[in-house]
Amino acid sequence: MLHTYFIILVFLLIAIGFAGTAISLGFLCSKGKNRRAKTLPYECGFDSVGDCRKPFANRYYLIAILFLLFDVETMLFLPWAVSLRHIGWLGFSAMLLFISFLLIGFIYEWRVGAFRWE
DSSP: OGGGGHHHHHHHHHHHHHHHHHHHHHHHHSOOOOOHHHHSOSSSOSOOOSOTTOOOOHHHHHHHHHHHHHHHHHHTHHHHHHTHHHHHHHHHHHHHHHHHHHHHHHHHHHHHTTTOOO
């Protein structure tokens, strides 16, 4: 029974050997010196001002979560529409209830001002 796991051991040894070889070659071929180009500001060319660890406004996260919520909601419409003939009026009314709950949430978010970008 042990010979059935032999192929897994071979693949594991090949993976470890490949990873070790790649890391060793990268270490041996690099010059290992910190050059001036490595310490320059990234892409923009401007020196950083202030602390780079300033927290983002919660509005970014709120908009992202709302986008995911309504994106997932629209993805649920396709299976519902495909199977609408088989699920009948009960499935249709359940989807109307689902849409009404999401619409109520959308209206609430709109009134609270979650979509205003300031």
